Amino acid sequence: MTTTNDKLRSVLLAAMLVTSVFAGTAAFAGTVAANHDTSGTQDISSTDVVFQGQTAAATGYANDASVTLYDDDGNYEDQYSADGSGHVTFATNGLEGQYTLGGTNSSSSNVYDFQVVQQTVALNKSNVSVSTNVDGVHFNIDDSNRAGDFDFTVNSTDSDFNNQTFNAGESDSFNVSTVDLGAGNYTLTMAVNDTTTTEEIQLTVTEAADLDATFDQNVFGQQRGDVANITVDLTSTSVADVFVGSSEVNYLQKIDIQDKNDDGKVHIHFNSYYTNESGYEYVTAEGDDTANIDDSFGGQTNVENAPVASGNYPLNVTENNNKDNELDVATLNLGQRSTDAAQxxxxxxxxxxxxxxxxxxxxxxxxxxxxxxxxxxxxxxxxxxxxxxxxxxxxxxxxxxxxxxxxxxxxxxxxxxxxxxxxxxxxxxxxxxxxxxxxxxxxxxxxxxxxxxxxxxxxxxxxxxxxxxxxxxxxxxxxxxxxxxxxxxxxEKSVTLNEGNDITVGQRMTNVSGQSNLAPGTTLTVEARSSGQFLKTTQVEVGSEGMFTASFDFSDVSNGTEFSVATRNNFPGSSDEISGVVNVNAVDETETTEGTSTTTTTTTTTTTTTTEETTTEETTTEETTTEAGTTETTTDGGDGGIPGFGVSVALVALVAAALLALRRSN
The missing domain is CATH 2.60.40 (Immunoglobulin-like)
Incomplete structure (x- = not known):
């Protein structure tokens, strides 16, 4: 259905086509110039997005023309009057969504569609704790839906906080000064200057602890020629001085340290191999922190071009540039080196x-x-x-x-x-x-x-x-x-499948064992193949003792099908290919790779002959073998005589017959 807004837009667009023949060139030039306005005013004749709180502007209207703003449904929103130059400006506070700006009593009418959106800003943190000895807080702008930089102010209702203005954009960082703030809780507001966007920051300031620097252990041990790791914990400071040695051991150096990542620690690496090698930086720090020999200190070393000797070296840490304020002591122990073993x-x-x-x-x-x-x-x-x-x-x-x-x-x-x-x-x-x-x-x-x-x-x-x-x-x-x-x-590489023996398998899942001298963890591809019938592949990993097991499902393979099992890689001189056949009557054979094998064999033979006598022969043998020990059990159903008619039964029968004969004779 055609709405009033649609009709209005059609009429106004037709008028624009007529006037554009005469004024198109001049209007286009003006549009481009207006697009670079950085004062917070957005010309909707050249952009279709305005951030809520910015001033929207349009031009091309008749002097004192009434220009109407409609929402996306064609409903009346507001009305404005063009100035003497045909310009219209209006605030976007309270607006959000799609809008159309048009005019009804102008000899030269323009229609503009635009959108008002809320600017978004996401900071990397919104709850911050600092101590009174910290100069400021570092923030990152992780995300914003607005391109480019924009002006914003960080302010607070607390009179102790000095409002601060910044210009930054997405992925930029800025530092908010906390100088002169006493201990307490503060609510800061980051407000974008030309939009309605604000972000709240909760700041907690705590009273700073007394300046301190301590070693994280009493003795740092290492062998002469290796790198000793010395950790210093810093409180209420990011810098300190560390002294290694003394006049008693004829070695003394000063190390300037600085915590640059604000974690309260500096990890010093002291390379004892290069301690007296000219031009080599044998003291460094981990990560972004710094640790440097202070050449201006004039340290002591009596052995030239040789590493510092094994022994105990005093350590002490002092306030930066104040060696009289000693904060902690420890010991660096350098032991004798050794050569121990090869494997x-x-x-x-x-x-x-x-x-x-x-x-x-x-x-x-x-x-x-x-x-x-x-x-x-x-x-x-x-x-x-x-x-x-x-x-x-x-x-x-x-x-x-x-x-x-x-x-x-x-x-x-x-x-x-x-x-x-x-x-x-x-x-x-x-x-x-x-x-x-x-x-x-x-x-x-x-x-x-x-x-x-x-x-x-x-x-x-x-x-x-x-x-x-x-x-x-x-x-x-x-x-x-x-x-x-x-x-x-x-x-030479070698792989053996099933100890080199061919296999007979049933129509079911079957394991094929193997052994190799390849390093444990090596992956092998083993395949079972019957030309024109099937190809089954599996990947196996060589175990700690060189053993592996490949599993194949033969349930879908026809009885009597012949096949081969082989590794995909060729290993000359190896038994890495064996033959097999599918037999529906095949018995289970299970071998494990942990030194134990179990074999069960069942054989049944039945022979029947009919003349003047009938003979039935049945033999059942069960054998169980375990490598850790051997146990054999044989169950024999008879030795070819009458089934169930043993020696004891025969003796009883003979005695009964004798008694019966004696009774008849009497």
Whole structure:
């Protein structure tokens, strides 16, 4: 149905078409200029959205024309008078929704459709607590339905709060000053200047505690050559000074610390390997915080170009730039380094291929083993301390004199030199776990560049390999030569299904067991296939003892169908393919991978012959076998004689016959 508003809009649009022939060019130019108005007035002739509270404006009307505002249903909302230049402005407070602005007594009438919406602003927090020693509060504008920046004011009815004005937009941040605010609760209002939008903020100001700085433990222990972690807790301050050492130990340095993330803590990393190496920043802080040696302090060190010695070093923390105000004390204990053990592990071929691996990336996938299938990772774990101050994320650490991990072939054969390479080889990666005084050398057994020329890679020949880790002088914290070693044996990949035996299965779910020397956690695809009949696949994971089980459902396979079971990967020299047949009368055979097997066999044979005599023969045998011990039970229904007629029954019958004969003779 055509409404009054629709009719009005049609008439006015027709009038616009006529007048546009003469005034179109000038009107268009004016529209573009008006669209850049930043005073809070929105020209609805060039935009169809006005935020509630902004002033709406339109032009092109006759002088003193009456212009009517209708809502989306065509109902009268309000009426305005154009000024001497044909302009109309009106407030949008209280309006929300779709509207049409038109005129009824103008010689040049325009109709505009527009929408009034409420501006939205979402801050990252609305309840804030600060102490009186904090200068301000940081806010983020997480979301707004208004593009660009806008002006807003943060104010309060409390006279102690100074109103503050900002210009920002979505994803921007701003800081509200809380200087001069005493302890108490404050209600702040964020009000957008040109709209009706407000956001309320509840601010709680508490009395600041006294300035303090404390160590989070009394003794910080580490081995000489490693990185000591020292944590300082800060109260009512973000800066402090930490002193390490004293004149009694001929070492004293001042560290300036600053808490930049406002968590009240600074975690200092003190690298004891580089303490006296010129130009190296051996003191750092975790995250965004800072910790720096104060070069202007003129610290004391009597040993040049050598790491600080093992022993106890006093720690004290003072107020920033006020060493006389000592706030807490502790001790840094640097013990002697050690070289403890080496061990061999294995990992699946695709499990350690990423960059920037963490210790957990290694420990989550390795299994302890001295046997590694070609293509898998041989992982050499070394437990030793005093190394990690010199380590970083690059294999170039291994070029440091006095530190070496060499991997060498044990038996190269006659008239041949053994293959040898070390951990500095580009093919080998080192993952450091300094928290546990451990590092891992990852050796991809099929991708080693023996000459370390970044050229072609080769597989390690099968056989035994030795990995030897050596620490000796001139490594800066080594006092003598120390070595640990481990061995591993490289084998060709192998997979065996059902111990290499063919199988007969029933029309039901069937498990096929297997064994492999591939690293535990390796995924294999096993398939059962009958040409032109079916293809069934399943993925299995090699277990901790190299065992796995593949399950197939043969319930939909016809009796007598022959098939093969094989791994999708080809493993030369392995029994990774066996044959099978579906037999509806097949008995269940169950084998487990935990060292116990149970076999039940039932055989029934019936033979019937009819002449002058009848013989029925039936044999039943039950056998149970358990690998942990063997128990055999045999139930025999007879030895070919009369069923149920044993020796005792025969004796009783003979006695009865004798008595009967004696009675008859009498």
């Amino acid at each position: 061999s592990w294995v990992a699946p071929s695709n499990s350690l291929s990423g960059n920037n691996l963490n210790p957990s990336d290694v420990t989550d996938v390795v299994s302890q083993s001295n046997t590694v299938a070609s293509g898998d990772y041989a992982v050499v774990q070394v437990k030793a301390s005093g190394l990690y101050g010199s380590f970083n994320d690059s294999n170039t650490n291994w070029n440091r004199s006095g530190l070496d991990l060499t991997i060498q072939q044990e038996d190269a054969g006659v008239n041949a030199n053994p293959i040898s390479f070390n951990a500095s080889n580009e093919s080998v990666r080192t993952v450091v776990d300094s928290q546990n005084n451990t590092f891992f050398a990852l050796v991809p057994t099929n991708q080693i560049d023996y000459d370390d020329t970044r050229g072609d890679t080769e597989s390690l020949p099968t056989g035994e390999w030795n990995a030897t880790f050596t620490v000796e002088e001139p490594f800066a914290v080594a006092s003598d030569t120390e070595q640990v070693s481990t061995t591993f044996t490289v084998e």
